[in-house]
């Protein structure tokens with residue numbers, strides 16, 4: 001089966017009209033501008049003025065991180081619920097930050113996007129609002145940064161690509177795991193040629209989320225539970241891997257996907273669903289609709305992708321089995337393997353652990369075949385090949401927090417790029433090719449794991465685009481020394 005761009009446009013001629021009807025595009029919209037956003041840099045912004053929409057479990061951390069980056073101001077706060085907006089306004093006041101303009105209600109994001117007091121919309125809403133808000137923001141001249149996964153269908157991905165191209169606005173997915181210490185270490189190893197030619201990668205999102213999915217959100221306090229149970233509802237209606245980017249994003253950077261290589265096709269296979277409904281029935285007996293809900297999504301999904309240059313990638317998704325968290329993070333090359341299993345006995349290590357395993361085994365005359373490097377050697381390699389961004393800002397990132405510091409490094413880096421007129425580390429094509437696997441994996445699962453082509457959202461640009469380099473920031477230039485003191489108690 002083929003899902004190339006022409007087929008997509010033929011089959012979705014209605015989409016422009018639908019987008020216009022939804023208020024996402026103007027009537028004069030030309031569907032394809034044809035001007036690539038690969039390597040795009042917007043004019044430098046002296047001050048980055050951000051509007052954060054979605055102030056549930058995830059959004060407040062973003063408010064706190066961004067407010068601690070010099071030259072960045074959280075100028076607008078937006079949520080369905082006024083009480084959530086007010087809580088972040090109070091945080092800004094308590095932390096001696098300028099107050100933000102408030103927006104509350106289901107359509108309030110429109111007024112925020114239309115407001116000329118912001119340059120950037122940071123979207124941490126539930127999944128159904130990612131694309132509508134992003135399209136509306138770009139149409140109103142704002143750069144958009146969208147939580148993961150930013151989109152779920154091939155059509156949505158094309159809509160984001162074509163709107164970014166036409167409006168010349170950044171549209172970046174906030175894939176924080178690309179900034180994890182272990183992931184960046186692996187990227188550095190790859191760039192230094194330590195692993196040789198990259199052959200295969202593995203990524204995953206294995207995280208038992210059953211209690212979070214069924215939990216009742218408490219709107220007027222920071223709570224564990226998704227607003228309107230969006231994740232439970234989504235999982236009940238879908239199969240396939242709808243949350244692939246934590247594991248996939250870093251592997252794509254190791255392999256230069258969209259920058260020298262690209263996805264060719266995939267197949268996806270899924271176990272039955274054994275755990276989800278059982279959990280609902282056992283833990284929420286007689287509870288309104290939840291204990292009766294049919295969940296379509298199987299417990300374990302395994303999707304495998306072949307690239308046009310012949311590499312393979314395995315991605316897994318399991319949010320309903322009682323097992324420890326893991327993103328796998330495996331990268332094998334012709335000279336060795338990086339095995340960064342994000343998995344630890346101590347919760348505080350959960351996001352920063354990573355074992356470098358067994359690379360360069362040829363030098364050991366095959367002695368490495370049955371064991372990885374020992375702890376001392378692993379530590380030595382970790383230090384030697386620590387990514388420059390982690391060397392420079394890693395300790396501050398850990399102090400400010402957000403999944404062991406990677407969330408802060410991600411935000412710091414894109415803010416730095418906007419302030420200095422640099423291209424971002426990840427673009428709308430990365431977003432589209434990583435996210436479209438949601439729909440394609442679901443289609444494959446529902447059709448006896450048939451093979452499906454993955455669209456080339458770059459329209460051939462992948463052949464000449466430059467790989468992501470070893471990125472860095474100038475700490476003095478961004479004025480980071482000034483944030484040291486008042487972040488000591490902050491863990492976002």
Ligand SMILES: NC(=O)c1ccc[n+]([C@@H]2O[C@H](COP(=O)([O-])OP(=O)(O)OC[C@H]3O[C@@H](n4cnc5c(N)ncnc54)[C@H](O)[C@@H]3O)[C@@H](O)[C@H]2O)c1
Nearest residue numbers: 054055056057058059079080106124125126147148226227
């Ligand atoms: N990158 C990561 O590590 C990471 C971690 C957790 C969550 N996430 C992502 O962050 C996003 C939010 O997750 P969460 O756990 O905070 O969910 P949540 O349900 O706690 O928060 C979502 C918020 O969006 C608000 N919202 C919904 N519709 C809105 C609208 N029309 N206008 C304004 N606000 C609206 C809700 O009121 C709620 O406060 C999801 O996309 C999730 O996948 C990413």
